[in-house]
Amino acid sequence: MPNTALQRSNRQEAVGVVQPPSGGDDVLNARRWQRILSNYSTPSRLRSIAELAITALPLVMLWAAAWFTFSLGHAWASLLIAIPAAGFLVRLFMIQHDCGHGTFFAGRLANDWVGRVIGVLTLTPYDCWRRSHAIHHATTGNLDRRGIGDLDTLTVREYRALPWWGRLKYRLYRHPLIMFGVGPAYLFLLQQRLPVGLMRNGWQPWASTMATNLAIAVIVAVLTWFIGIKAFLLVHLPITLLAGTAGVWLFYVQHQFEHTMWDRDDSWDLRQAALHGSSHYELPALLRWFTANIGIHHVHHLSSRIPYYRLPRVLHDHPELRDVGRITLLQSFQCVRLVLWDEAQRRLVSFREI
Template structure:
């Protein structure tokens, strides 16, 4: 039997019944994440102090649990983890000290991302910077190189995440005109981080503290950016200009269903069900599997597997004509083909194609 893609707006209304948080479930999810993270962190510290470098291998599960804590913070930001807004906000702020993410500042920026995701005329709010083929071709050679560097995997998933969480989150960059709240959130988080770090350093020393927490933080940051990347930077995602953009269509078809093995689904708190999350962001992470169970037609919408997600990395430019993400190589081939057709019709190539081929 053929399964047709669901109509996004009516589906969003249908999914509203999954929005009600369960406080007991929320507390349970928080405890089974925060307690193991604290225990593993402490075991790593003991190993470092005693000179057992093998303890650093625990950085992998610790980073996974830190990612899960961030996803709980993310749900708190949407007001979906607990019933009480007060509980969501203060748990989110507390977790933000551990994830080095100022909660209120991040929440506001993330809300802008949800409101404009997939809109080519409103890029730049919590997104991975994405250029169209024509925009890239029109850039100077130097600015093309900078964009290529930004899109390089070492920068995107290595240097970039470390810079974002350790340095950029220390100041509310881009929020200067939004009043005192982003500054209060950021500076309050910075003070709490400083107090917590100073206490740990006084207790165990600077070297052991950095040797334990930095690898965990850097690995978790890279995983987090990878997840966000794959959730929107896949070949058949959806981008549109203002006049054609629809919130519900962009939410459902511009976000992937990142189908991961069950253990990775647990560590990432089901954030791979991202198309449903964007369509109805108030659904708690622990209820997203219920949506797929009750609405199996959603399972194949934007579905990519772990192996398939690796092919997303080269996709760096949006082809407005083909309506899909393509690689720099594909863009060059496509523009050369168009240039050849243009020359055969007696026209002259513009500077963009000449720069792209230089």
């Protein structure tokens, strides 16, 4: 047993992950951090407007440049331009994300309407997404309350109890080509055209989704009228699909790392799950800018009222938070093989390991 514990400790140090201490002290620690982080929750109107401008305007310019190069017959150049354009679209989604948390502007009205407009561009109905994302935050790491706003994650016991076709279905769902290839296209182009998961929650999810669909249809119709259906699809689809894949990848890595945290309802604590069940995805500076600091996800989950442009300040002022759930870009690629929660070992494991 001592050797096993030592090997596990060495493995954790090697991947740069700090395990949470066990017991009630950790819960109190998370509560203490929540109080400290509340000091960073005030948004700046000028900063938010500037962030919106330096994200939306370059996206429009790059989209126009991609169409112009395509119209000249340089489809390869258009595809190259799609890469940075997708980066700005991801960043625009992160602004929508902050609006959903009520953190981008001080007033709810400004947050909601900016979020709704951006939702048309990101193909994500804002009010519907905001509700499901709030459920995700309220239930993160709770094994008994999975299913809305998160990725399907089975325990080892649940997987072993499935019939062969259930195991096959889960394996296909978790395959990288499905998760990061087919999955983003299905999510943003098809699934989000209906209020999936909230279809029985009254008229509001339907109103949000259908209003977004109508606005998308109008924009598509206008652009198709002016530039043609072929140009629109070959310019816009690569941007959308690249951004969608990046978004799904980010969401995956933020919670699907080896030493994340899941508990049954009777032993689950929201603050503890927020701090230790979300990663600190340490990205290079350029990627950190395009992803609007969303990699500082453990801090975000513990205090979702902090605007994304204040998250780096939290780590600057409190460097002890840097190593909590820390994953580098290179280490993150190893997370793809982790697909099942082992309740005995309290870590995510691969199919091969079981």
